[in-house]
């Protein structure tokens with residue numbers, strides 16, 4: 382067995398050594414009330430990854446005990462996203478598959494005097510729970526007989542009572558220092574249609590009660606969840622011990638993944654979608670897996686990021702720039718290079734006629750990637766920002782009388798700037814030097830700047846999209862979510878692209894030289910270049 386890589390694996394090793402378990406079984410437990418986000422990728426990394434490490438299996442477990450918020454649309458999206466990340470579950474299981482058994486266990490608790498039907502309203506229950514320093518007050522219904530409780534519980538199931546009129550509570554200890562053990566509600570009345578069981582039930586089990594039962598029935602050995610459940614572990618254990626589960630699943634908590642500049646709660650993500658602040662759950666700015674996929678981020682980069690971020694017990698926040706650096710590393714190694722000009726300025730080479738192919742390196746970091754041909758010509762486009770009438774010192778791009786190299790082609794000298802009636806430069810005229818061709822330069826001319834370009838005669842019109850982070854950075858932390866949101870975070874430019882980009886398959890990732898990593902797509906038939914990640918960390922821009 383390979384050495385433990387984190388504290389969860391250490392616990393598992395202890396359990397294996399003590400003979401408490403043999404085969405390892407975990408589950409990934411999304412609630413189908415929204416789309417998965419990058420935080421869930423971390424949970425999958427932990428659940429699927431741990432099972433894989435021990436040659437065990439992981440189930441996809443839909444925690445669907447909350448009928449009013451759950452939808453089949455979300456179930457389908459969740460499946461798709463898990464498969465995209467490359468994880469395979471053993472069984473697909475729903476909490477609702479177990480509703481009958483969960484109900485039977487509740488009757489068992491009642492018969493054993495360990496649960497009672499309570500008539501207090503949800504508000505009254507809350508008010509009598511006590512505080513961290515004061516014990517709670519016992520319900521006046523706490524000492525009903527098992528017979529009476531059973532009758533009332535069955536009536537609850539039959540629909541005799543309205544929502545909130547009664548509930549079933551575990552009879553544990555109103556003076557427990559752990560508030561979760563103060564006679565927690567384990568069943569509530571909810572006249573709601575469930576996305577799978579329809580109107581069969583009007584009572585639904587609470588998460589804290591249902592989860593340990595579902596884990597046990599699936600044969601889960603280690604129930605891996607996030608830290609907010611740490612205080613619920615005594616209740617998880619109470620359910621397992623009281624119902625006599627053997628072997629009892631072990632709950633282990635780890636820290637959530639938090640990323641700066643990202644909203645990571647389904648509730649807020651849903652709000653963004655519903656209020657139209659983004660184009661949908663898969664908007665490229667969204668931290669959902671659907672959004673990241675649409676953005677062009679490779680699944681492998683997300684998994685690699687989760688591995689590098691590590692599994693810890695202590696809560697922390699990870700810089701978004703770190704995630705972007707991981708993505709950039711992946712794309713740098715894999716993405717072919719291409720040229721597109723975002724804010725085009727026409728460049729005419731006065732002493733050049735005709736056209737020719739030049740060799741363009743596909744990816745210099747990838748061995749054997751080779752070259753492809755790019756058509757060079759008399760009329761080109763360069764970035765407007767690569768020419769200056771009033772250059773600062775040490776300006777290596779084009780200025781009047783200055784030299785620069787056109788990538789993979791020739792050195793040119795800028796001789797003239799053509800202006801319109803408002804004084805705006807509309808074109809620059811240059812001279813090229815035939816002996817300066819890349820790969821066989823004998824010109825002896827020094828040109829420090831290397832500019833990307835496209836051929837004005839062959840280039841394709843493109844829409845280029847760039848994105849800002851959806852959430853303002855740490856300086857705004859603690860402020861209300863709505864004040865941190867950047868509504869104007871999608872920027873659209875009309876660009877000129879190499880014709881090669883227009884011919885590529887949709888969804889391919891490229892490094893646009895000096896611009897960033899972009900994905901090709903079609904926007905109403907038109908070529909669209911959509912930013913995946915900037916070329917360099919432009920965080921403090």
Ligand code: ATP
Nearest residue numbers: 410411412420421423424606607637638645646647
């Ligand atoms: P949200 O707050 O976004 O709604 P959730 O915890 O309610 O998240 P679930 O569908 O219940 O969403 O999550 C499924 C699993 O993923 C849970 O075990 C949960 O702990 C885990 N998870 C959710 N967010 C994160 C995160 N940011 N980092 C690690 N694990 C997470």
Ligand code: MG
Nearest residue numbers: 410411412444
């Ligand atoms: Mg949850």
